[in-house]
Amino acid sequence: MSSHLIATPSAETYKSESQPRKGFFTDTSVCIGCKACEVACKEWNHVPPDPQGLTGNSYDNSGELGANRWRHVAFIEQKVSVGIEESPPESFVEEAARQNLVSDGLDPHADEDGFRWLMSSDVCKHCTEAGCLDACPTGALFRTEFDTVVVQEDICNGCGYCVVSCPFGVIDQREGDGRVWKCTMCYDRLKDDMEPACAQACPTDSIQFGDLEELRERAARRVERLHGRGHEEARLYGDSEDDGVGGFGAFFLLLDEPETYRLPPDPVVPTRRTPEVWAAALGAAAALAGGVAASFLRGRR
């Protein structure tokens, strides 16, 4: 089915007020796991604290995205060769300098003992075809003039349908509040021509904000450069409009399979199945009505 039956681009809705689509490009190869994005997001958006205690999962003590966490930094510890091992026995620092590893920004935390860190700041994907938005029965979720997806807190009645409709497990209901919350891509800051708090706070430019089209070009160049240096494992995630959600507004450069980072390898918006879903429900309804009528015919025999 044509996805555009459902996903209305903001240009059609906003006409002359529509803006170029804004997005995030999160380049995880330069993330240093400082969590400045998590903190800046909470500060700017007044997101309440949600103490988790120590999880034992590396340095990740905040768990995952949810109503009270709109940026989340994942920490993955992997025992793998980092390439330096096979080199002549120079010092680690000399070898790293020779290979331009630091200036390339790759694996800044890799040690020569075959251990590497993967760090990645996750965020709402602001999908082209957004499951949360399609599911929302109140119209609380809407598409902005920047083609981002935002919840109107004065409309949401906490039905919770968006929560099960997000293929990424991003949006969630806030305990004690009842409504759902997620990243707004700092809609208020965007309106004032400012970049979102997380992107501004990121010290390594792992989080890049801008016009989505320009970000996609930049990301393609970046991944090409990494491949050229032999890092075949670098791949873009969510940059293609041919995927199951019509492309992400916030996409990523990853150094491993998506599921390693708690990301679905092939997300599909539930709306793509909605015609099948309704056909089955109507078919069953017809069968129910027919079955009831038939039980009367039988009784008359």
Next chain:
Amino acid sequence: MNPKGGEASMVPRERPTSYYGRPIVKPPVWKPEIPLYFFFGGLAGASANLAAAATFAGRPRLARRAWVGAFVGVTVSPMLLIKDLGRPKRFLYMLRVIKITSPMSLGAWLLAANGGATTLATGLNLLLPRRRGGLPEVGAALLGAPLATYTAALITNSAIPAWSEARVEMPFVFGASAAASAAGAALLTVPGDEAEPARALGIAAVVVEEAASKIMLKRLGPLAKAYEKGEAGKVDKAARALSAAGALALLAGGRRGRSGSSPRGAGLARGRRGAKAPAGGGGDPARRAISAAGGALLLAGAVCKRWAVFKAGFASAEDPDQTINLQRERMAAEGRPGA
């Protein structure tokens, strides 16, 4: 391949791993009101069909009791839905928009419309015992059938693998379960002769529900685990046992044998059509009690079925492997890169 013998060639990866075993999709935030609503919505929708058919077929006693069942269902349903909301006072916001992409949205409208039609039809049937049916009955039945099955669409139109992948069969499971509920509720109060169609409906519904569930689980493959293990598995077993026992009770409480040797009860000629109908348990208190017990068992089975399906969604969402494997297998089947 990495010329320096880097990570790409060195990482042993038979299958991708998830992030500390954390779920990828979120489990529902819905409370027990929601599976209960699935039950009452099903009861309301299927009862409206049973009641409308009884009105048109000239079985006034069955019609009146089934209309009351539909009315109870359609009255309790919105209460449960509103209670489950994070902001109950905003329940009317459900009717701000209408969205074909959202079964929750269309369902809210369906429930509201069916509520109106059912209330009207119930009132007319209670006030006018000789009523033979009209537009309100037709409307309540036409809106009632999808009311009973859209709740399946509500959960299958989601990102939760064990729900979403059951999208073809689930409405039939829910529809059959709703039919069993309607029949069960009617048999609780309607004596044998007039309840004959409800008895037939109840037995058929249990058979269809079991068959649709079997097909669903088979087609779900590894995802069926969500329905077969844990709390969902236990409750599903209970649901099937209750429904089967209910169906057997309906068989036992129905007309006995087809040889004509069955004892004809004293209350045979009850109701206008009593003389035409086969001898039932109308006047036999024992058989009437068995039928009523069967009806109660069907209702209990239907509640358990919805609860089992509800809990299966949690189990599926909380298992990252269900999400990952489904997507990986799809990618591999379509021969896509990265599979």
